[in-house]
Amino acid sequence: MGLGARGRRIEGKTEGKRGSVNIVSARQSASGASIRISRLEKRFGAVSAVDGVDIDIAAGEFIALLGPSGSGKTTILMSVAGFEFPTSGTIHVDSEDLTYVPSNRRNLGMVFQNYTLFPHMSILDNVAFPLKMRGLRTAERHARAEAALATVRLAGYGHRRPNELSGGQQQRVALARAIVYQPRVLLMDEPLSALDKNLREDMQLEIKRLHAELGITVIFVTHDQSEALTMADRIAVLRDGKIQQIGPARQLYERPANLFTAGFIGEMNFVDVRVESVGDDVAVALPWGETWRLPATAAVEPAVAGEAAVLAVRPERLQLGVSPAGQVIAVTLSDVVYAGAALLLIGHLPDGTEMRARIPGASQLSSLVPGDVASFTIPTEAMLLYRGKRR
Amino acid sequence: MTEAGRSHFWHSDGRRLSGLSTLLLLLPFFTIIAFVFVYPILQLLVISILEPHPTLDNYARVVENPVHMRVLMRTLWTAMLVTALSVVLGFPVAYYMSRAKGTVAALVAVCVILPLWSSVLVRTAAWSFLFQRNGLINSALMSLGLTSQPFKLLYTQSAVVIAMTHVLLPFMILPIYGALRSIPNDYGRAAAVLGATRLRTFLEVILPLSLPGVVSGSLLVFLTALGFFITPALLGSPQEMMISTLVSKQIREVLDWPFAAALVGVLTVFVTLLAIIFSKMLRFDRLMGNAS
Amino acid sequence: MKPPTDRGSLALGAYVYAVLAFIIVPLVIVIPMSFSQNDYLAFPPSGFTLKWYSEYFDSRQWRAATWLSVQVALLTALFASVIGTAATYAMIRGHSRLVTAFQIALIGPIIVPHIALAVGLYLFFQTIGLSGTIPGFVLAHTVLTLPFVVFTMAAALGKVDANLEAAAMSCGATRFQAFRLVTLPLVLPSLASSALFAFIISFDEPVVSFFLSGVRQKTLPRRMFEDIEQNLTPVIPAIATLLIMLSILILLGAHVLRSRSVTR
Numbered sequence: 003m004g005l006g007a008r009g010r011r012i013e014g015k016t017e018g019k020r021g022s023v024n025i026v027s028a029r030q031s032a033s034g035a036s037i038r039i040s041r042l043e044k045r046f047g048a049v050s051a052v053d054g055v056d057i058d059i060a061a062g063e064f065i066a067l068l069g070p071s072g073s074g075k076t077t078i079l080m081s082v083a084g085f086e087f088p089t090s091g092t093i094h095v096d097s098e099d100l101t102y103v104p105s106n107r108r109n110l111g112m113v114f115q116n117y118t119l120f121p122h123m124s125i126l127d128n129v130a131f132p133l134k135m136r137g138l139r140t141a142e143r144h145a146r147a148e149a150a151l152a153t154v155r156l157a158g159y160g161h162r163r164p165n166e167l168s169g170g171q172q173q174r175v176a177l178a179r180a181i182v183y184q185p186r187v188l189l190m191d192e193p194l195s196a197l198d199k200n201l202r203e204d205m206q207l208e209i210k211r212l213h214a215e216l217g218i219t220v221i222f223v224t225h226d227q228s229e230a231l232t233m234a235d236r237i238a239v240l241r242d243g244k245i246q247q248i249g250p251a252r253q254l255y256e257r258p259a260n261l262f263t264a265g266f267i268g269e270m271n272f273v274d275v276r277v278e279s280v281g282d283d284v285a286v287a288l289p290w291g292e293t294w295r296l297p298a299t300a301a302v303e304p305a306v307a308g309e310a311a312v313l314a315v316r317p318e319r320l321q322l323g324v325s326p327a328g329q330v331i332a333v334t335l336s337d338v339v340y341a342g343a344a345l346l347l348i349g350h351l352p353d354g355t356e357m358r359a360r361i362p363g364a365s366q367l368s369s370l371v372p373g374d375v376a377s378f379t380i381p382t383e384a385m386l387l388y389r390g391k392r393r
Numbered sequence: 394m395t396e397a398g399r400s401h402f403w404h405s406d407g408r409r410l411s412g413l414s415t416l417l418l419l420l421p422f423f424t425i426i427a428f429v430f431v432y433p434i435l436q437l438l439v440i441s442i443l444e445p446h447p448t449l450d451n452y453a454r455v456v457e458n459p460v461h462m463r464v465l466m467r468t469l470w471t472a473m474l475v476t477a478l479s480v481v482l483g484f485p486v487a488y489y490m491s492r493a494k495g496t497v498a499a500l501v502a503v504c505v506i507l508p509l510w511s512s513v514l515v516r517t518a519a520w521s522f523l524f525q526r527n528g529l530i531n532s533a534l535m536s537l538g539l540t541s542q543p544f545k546l547l548y549t550q551s552a553v554v555i556a557m558t559h560v561l562l563p564f565m566i567l568p569i570y571g572a573l574r575s576i577p578n579d580y581g582r583a584a585a586v587l588g589a590t591r592l593r594t595f596l597e598v599i600l601p602l603s604l605p606g607v608v609s610g611s612l613l614v615f616l617t618a619l620g621f622f623i624t625p626a627l628l629g630s631p632q633e634m635m636i637s638t639l640v641s642k643q644i645r646e647v648l649d650w651p652f653a654a655a656l657v658g659v660l661t662v663f664v665t666l667l668a669i670i671f672s673k674m675l676r677f678d679r680l681m682g683n684a685s
Numbered sequence: 686m687k688p689p690t691d692r693g694s695l696a697l698g699a700y701v702y703a704v705l706a707f708i709i710v711p712l713v714i715v716i717p718m719s720f721s722q723n724d725y726l727a728f729p730p731s732g733f734t735l736k737w738y739s740e741y742f743d744s745r746q747w748r749a750a751t752w753l754s755v756q757v758a759l760l761t762a763l764f765a766s767v768i769g770t771a772a773t774y775a776m777i778r779g780h781s782r783l784v785t786a787f788q789i790a791l792i793g794p795i796i797v798p799h800i801a802l803a804v805g806l807y808l809f810f811q812t813i814g815l816s817g818t819i820p821g822f823v824l825a826h827t828v829l830t831l832p833f834v835v836f837t838m839a840a841a842l843g844k845v846d847a848n849l850e851a852a853a854m855s856c857g858a859t860r861f862q863a864f865r866l867v868t869l870p871l872v873l874p875s876l877a878s879s880a881l882f883a884f885i886i887s888f889d890e891p892v893v894s895f896f897l898s899g900v901r902q903k904t905l906p907r908r909m910f911e912d913i914e915q916n917l918t919p920v921i922p923a924i925a926t927l928l929i930m931l932s933i934l935i936l937l938g939a940h941v942l943r944s945r946s947v948t949r
């Protein structure tokens with residue numbers, strides 16, 4: 003399997019030399035490649051870091067890998083980049099099998115967490131480095147590197163040394179270096195986690211803009227869910243090396259596929275219930291003796307009569323007061339927190355289960371004090387039912 | 394002395410010691426360095442130019458006598474050879490060590506550090522066993538049928554070079570290891586993903602960043618090799634002396650003190666000059682930090 | 686498809702283990718030789734005997750040399766660690782403008798060839814009658830070991846927050862009490878390991894000992910030198926084995942101290 007199988011590129015000066023990498027033409031508008039990760043497994047001794055992961059990424063898509071620490075995000079990315087060879091499974095980029103191709107011949111762009119600008123080279127030489135590796139002439143190299151620096155709005159910084167730039171600027175240089183040879187895939191492992199919050203938001207926009215401009219396929223690793231939700235077309239939620247759910251942000255947030263995702267993405271209230279019967283609707287018994295009838299669509303996972311289940315509802319879906327549009331609960335408030343845009347109410351259901359509500363624009367309700375018993379309505383369509391017990 | 398300076402001298406301000414205590418604590422250190430290090434060496438230098446009468450004759454004897462010049466050149470050449478060999482042998486070990494983990498890393502570290510803290514005499518003696526007519530190397534060569542006659546290995550300059558490389562290798566490995574350890578793994582990965590082959594990653598990224606370690610190790614090995622005594626004295630040939638063995642001969646057999654002092658002067662001044670020129674690049678603390 | 690075999694890494698590994706063998710084999714080879722029954726040091730060693738060890742332990746000369754070296758090394762360890770620690774502490778916590786002088790005094794004994802110092806001291810000690818005496822050896826070895834003590838102690842003391850002593854003094858401690866009760870316990874493992882290193886450097890030191898030893902007062906390295914130079918008896922592998930064991934013990938001790946240390 004040779005690189006020649008892939009089209010759309012012009013050759014660098016050292017065409018045909020072993021180990022040289024070809025680059026996509028500047029004239030041809032670069033665009034993303036599709037990526038297919040199939041049945042990927044990686045074990046480190048007894049630890050299964052990645053455990054049967056399948057992801058299909060469309061050309062030009064922006065996908066985020068999201069999961070708690072140790073869930074295998076980095077390992078997946080390292081396998082795509084070629085720094086780890088998987089125990090089993092394959093990685094295809096545009097139908098070319100790259101599973102065991104050395105990283106320097108994959109022609110992927112990558113941005114690391116800690117910038118990794120080479121400290122002994124100027125900014126321009128850093129950005130020109132991949133072009134040098136591809137055998138381009140100095141003049142051409144510098145022209146392209148300058149252009150790439152301009153795309154990340156750092157034109158004129160070329161002569162500086164990495165340690166003369168701020169963290170955000172360094173990460174932008176790293177970005178320029180990763181795209182200067184117009185790779186069709188850009189890999190990023192928590193690229194913003196070393197930056198402070200404001201810079202992080204700037205960089206998020208910068209990356210989004212570049213993605214839109216270049217049409218490059220992006221795999222973005224993060225453990226910051228709001229980053230994933232705002233940036234990615236689709237998000238893959240990982241846990242213990244397994245994919246929990248892949249989907250667009252809205253789907254993940256509004257209809258998490260399982261209890262883990264429900265708890266991991268955003269805030270969620272959970273109540274343990276027991277399924278009494280399943281028919282046109284689902285009847286569940288609540289801990290304090292009530293029985294509610296939920297629409298069959300509330301059951302994300304098939305409900306089975308007689309089994310334990312968990313009822314989930316987002317705090318911002320609770321409505322203060324009694325309304326016929328849903329089920330009514332009585333909550334003994336323990337905390338009333340003014341949180342700017344919304345009022346956060348924390349309290350307990352009759353059985354002691356904690357319940358949170360976020361009531362927007364509700365500062366006029368500040369008459370509520372801890373100890374009050376408040377009634378909330380849970381709209382029928384806001385309720386989700388999962389199998390199992392809450393942790 | 395200013396008013397403030399005066400009061401610091403007598404009183405401590407909580408975080409800092411008073412000047413008086415500082416002085417008292419430093420006194421033994423500087424006294425012993427002055428009397429047991431600086432004075433004896435200065436005395437030698439003085440002898441080399443004042444005895445038998447104020448003259449540079451002793452130095453002229455070093456430079457003008459071709460036999461002595463050859464000794465100087467041999468010393469220089471041997472030190473360079475040992476340094477070059479140490480880089481070639483030591484760099485890959487340091488690189489491997491810096492990337493190894495767990496048991497392997499511990500094993501390699503023991504192999505490098507144990508010799509450093511074992512007697513030079515033991516290591517030199519071991520080489521004289523290996524180099525003997527009926528030693529391990531000759532028996533191995535003969536049983537492999539590579540030679541029918543044992544080689545003369547002991548008391549040759551090759552024996553000196555090999556054994557000195559062996560003794561000084563840890564001084565090369567540890568500084569390089571220190572420099573390599575401070576290069577994050579991601580640099581190599583970044584270079585690779587940007588299209589660099591392993592060789593180019595090494596040449597363009599790893600090597601330039603580890604150069605301070607290489608320079609520091611090379612200086613350490615080179616400077617130590619120049620004055621090395623034990624190994625040349627025990628493994629070298631009397632016909633191929635090094636400067637240290639020549640000094641020893643002058644003192645123990647010829648009893649020519651002024652000339653010996655001039656030889657020591659040449660060696661000391663040369664080494665000191667090099668150390669001053671490259672003082673920025675010598676990192677001794679690294680050696681100790683890794684050894685302990 | 687199979688992961689490709691990584692020839693580069695294999696080659697590097699092979700090279701590295703070959704070099705490690707070059708480093709370690711000459712060191713361990715003396716161990717089997719020390720048990721060999723051959724009277725001449727041929728290879729491979731044959732049989733098993735402890736006679737070389739008993740020859741070493743029974744010899745009055747070897748015992749005297751060893752005892753001299755032990756005394757010198759113990760005193761050197763004591764001197765160097767106390768003087769070195771005091772100086773390091775003064776440099777780190779004091780008002781001193783002697784930084785440059787201090788650094789030169791540290792680097793000097795490492796850089797200046799031992800043969801130069803040995804010859805200089807030989808001359809100097811002869812005139813003041815210290816040649817071949819325990820104080821002479823101890824003074825010389827203290828100079829050689831001070832830099833190692835200082836590097837170790839500087840690393841350790843540098844990690845102790847100066848505010849700890851200030852805090853102790855604000856509780857009413859004198860400066861000395863603050864040092865003794867706060868700083869010293871924190872750096873004690875490093876102090877002990879620097880003493881260990883000073884001991885082994887002195888115990889194994891060959892060059893200065895070579896020139897300072899008199900006809901009767903010979904350190905162990907000097908005796909070994911003569912033996913290797915003149916007749917290379919099989920006692921040498923036995924002594925070498927013992928010395929390697931000593932080095933291992935010292936390194937183990939330092940390792941244990943280091944893992945105990947708070948200021949690692």
Ligand SMILES: Nc1ncnc2c1ncn2[C@@H]1O[C@H](COP(=O)(O)OP(=O)(O)OP(=O)(O)O)[C@@H](O)[C@H]1O
Binds near residue numbers: 051071077225
């Ligand atoms: N080289 C390695 N050797 C042994 N185990 C490893 C190695 N690399 C990763 N692991 C293990 O594999 C699992 C997944 O690690 P990975 O780094 O992929 O997680 P992650 O999702 O990136 O976590 P984080 O958010 O902390 O970066 C972890 O349990 C980790 O300990």
Ligand SMILES: [Mg+2]
Binds near residue numbers: 076
């Ligand atoms: Mg990670």
